[in-house]
Amino acid sequence: MTAQTSSHPWRKLKLNLSHRLADINPVQWLTSLLLPVTGIVVFLMLWHVGASQINTSLGTFPGPVDVVEQSQSLWQGHVAEREKETAFYQRQEDRNAARMADDPSYSPTIHSYPGKATFIDQIVTSLVTVLAGFLVSSVIAIPCGIIIGLSRSTYQAVNPIIQIFKPVSPLAWLPLVTMVVSAVYVSDDPMFEKSFITSLFTVTLCSLWPTLINTAVGVANIDRDLLNVSKVLRLPTFTHIRKIVIPSAIPMMFTGLRVSLGIAWMVLIAAEMLAQNPGLGKFVWDEFQNGSSDSLGRIMVAVLAIGLIGYALDRIMLMLQQAVSWDKTSEQR
Amino acid sequence: MTQTHLELSGVGIDFPTPKGPFTALSNVNLKVRDGEFVSLIGHSGCGKSTVLNIVAGLHQATRGGVLLNGKEVNEPGPERAVVFQNHSLLPWLTAWENVELAVKRVFGKTKSRAELKDWIAHNLELVHMGHAMHKRPGEISGGMKQRVGIARALAMQPSVLLLDEPFGALDALTRAHLQDSLMDIQAQLGTTVIMITHDVDEAVLLSDRIVMMTNGPSATVGQILDVDLERPRNRLALADDGHYNHLRSEVLTFLYEKQRKIEPISSRATATTQAKKNTEVA
Numbered sequence: 352m353t354a355q356t357s358s359h360p361w362r363k364l365k366l367n368l369s370h371r372l373a374d375i376n377p378v379q380w381l382t383s384l385l386l387p388v389t390g391i392v393v394f395l396m397l398w399h400v401g402a403s404q405i406n407t408s409l410g411t412f413p414g415p416v417d418v419v420e421q422s423q424s425l426w427q428g429h430v431a432e433r434e435k436e437t438a439f440y441q442r443q444e445d446r447n448a449a450r451m452a453d454d455p456s457y458s459p460t461i462h463s464y465p466g467k468a469t470f471i472d473q474i475v476t477s478l479v480t481v482l483a484g485f486l487v488s489s490v491i492a493i494p495c496g497i498i499i500g501l502s503r504s505t506y507q508a509v510n511p512i513i514q515i516f517k518p519v520s521p522l523a524w525l526p527l528v529t530m531v532v533s534a535v536y537v538s539d540d541p542m543f544e545k546s547f548i549t550s551l552f553t554v555t556l557c558s559l560w561p562t563l564i565n566t567a568v569g570v571a572n573i574d575r576d577l578l579n580v581s582k583v584l585r586l587p588t589f590t591h592i593r594k595i596v597i598p599s600a601i602p603m604m605f606t607g608l609r610v611s612l613g614i615a616w617m618v619l620i621a622a623e624m625l626a627q628n629p630g631l632g633k634f635v636w637d638e639f640q641n642g643s644s645d646s647l648g649r650i651m652v653a654v655l656a657i658g659l660i661g662y663a664l665d666r667i668m669l670m671l672q673q674a675v676s677w678d679k680t681s682e683q684r
Numbered sequence: 685m686t687q688t689h690l691e692l693s694g695v696g697i698d699f700p701t702p703k704g705p706f707t708a709l710s711n712v713n714l715k716v717r718d719g720e721f722v723s724l725i726g727h728s729g730c731g732k733s734t735v736l737n738i739v740a741g742l743h744q745a746t747r748g749g750v751l752l753n754g755k756e757v758n759e760p761g762p763e764r765a766v767v768f769q770n771h772s773l774l775p776w777l778t779a780w781e782n783v784e785l786a787v788k789r790v791f792g793k794t795k796s797r798a799e800l801k802d803w804i805a806h807n808l809e810l811v812h813m814g815h816a817m818h819k820r821p822g823e824i825s826g827g828m829k830q831r832v833g834i835a836r837a838l839a840m841q842p843s844v845l846l847l848d849e850p851f852g853a854l855d856a857l858t859r860a861h862l863q864d865s866l867m868d869i870q871a872q873l874g875t876t877v878i879m880i881t882h883d884v885d886e887a888v889l890l891s892d893r894i895v896m897m898t899n900g901p902s903a904t905v906g907q908i909l910d911v912d913l914e915r916p917r918n919r920l921a922l923a924d925d926g927h928y929n930h931l932r933s934e935v936l937t938f939l940y941e942k943q944r945k946i947e948p949i950s951s952r953a954t955a956t957t958q959a960k961k962n963t964e965v966a
Binding site: 574576577579580582583584585586594595598601677 | 740741742759760761762764765766768770772774775776785786789790820822840
């Protein structure tokens, strides 16, 4: 693709959006808004009534009101923690400045803030981990998928292995990954936490397969006519892959990537719980262990946050797909 | 008379099936002169496209072979450019980029950047696509797509241009339009053309010779008809021309009397049962 076309997707996206806005019929728009809102309201009511009927050892099951309260308290906790952090650094700086004034030979040291990670920090950690894992799995799966798809014999040779590993749960991989990471990733000054690496590779192992399979199928099912065009032009293998194979397979590839990202996000929570990676999974686990009267409400906040973030990730992938793919008919599910 | 440009001698092809090899073509012989326009006509399934694919190098003949300018054909190449029935443009590239892909491949080393650009533009103008050069296949009509397909093939400056039912998927008016365009271009460039068609009028109007194929299995050349109508040809003038109508009826006679094909009534009939029923009916 030339540099010229790379600006196209964004312009197209904007055009697409303005078109859609122009097409909106007020009545249709209202119903299309009203129905989901009704659904949500009914759900909230059922949830509220249902939750008050369930009693646990930690009090009643959290209803919508508890969730709102807890999310506010989590946000306030985050803000308070941030203020404490700035104050902490400020104090250090002041102290260092004072000592420097007394004794110019003193070389100041800054201690990092020892406070605990807030809910927002944990969300950020989870996002970083899932994106890193997803990136690693894509970098492995796309080239492998292309190679597998190009040759029927490779496909037949590799297919049983893919089919066997595809349904494996992350929980089964995790102990193995943990042991391998602790054995292999040895360093005095590690760049990443071991728990991060463990979670990352567990995510990679589980989210690899949909992209791999979809890419391979997309590559294997390129239009015969286009292959014939490539043959008549005697395109060299690399040009053939770049000009014919990859663009043809992009719609399928993205379908795979979307499924992979969804799986990666689901797997991550489980992996973080067990690997104690400081993300949302660990938050849920810690709250569960904590067992205070707020715990269930906080866990419910995490559940909703996980859902919303998963949804947002999927939408972002869909937008990316529509921007990159030539096939504008890719359905919106 | 110019010498033989393309020669098919004793071409036959077998396709493997679970029940043993199926002989689709046998002993196809044809000599094409430089600059000649030859049509291959026959009922569907008789192996016309297979002949074309063998010339293109996309299929390998089991028996016999193809010589182009005295050299044997055994793989596909741009000197035998093919226009496929359903345009086969790359949907993610614009008309310009589709032609560019071919032009860069064939002339990338011999022509300068400016020359390449001119050559792409020239070929798109030739098929009257100058106004929609930067549109993608999804944004233009079927006829326009086929024009771009032809431009892409012509831009390779092929020794022989192979057209596989190029206008088969188009409506009658668009088809007539494109046929006229093709006649003009061929008159201008003197390209050697082999065209597959199932349209009798198209064959008579465009061709110097019409090669009529027998029904398969073991299809071969049944009869060759010289179309000695003067060029340039005009479809309106020819409509009332006695000789034109005579040639037309000769082709029709071959297709509907000598090689009459009984189509199975059941639409569920598979290709194999169709092949079995393709026997001649007196």
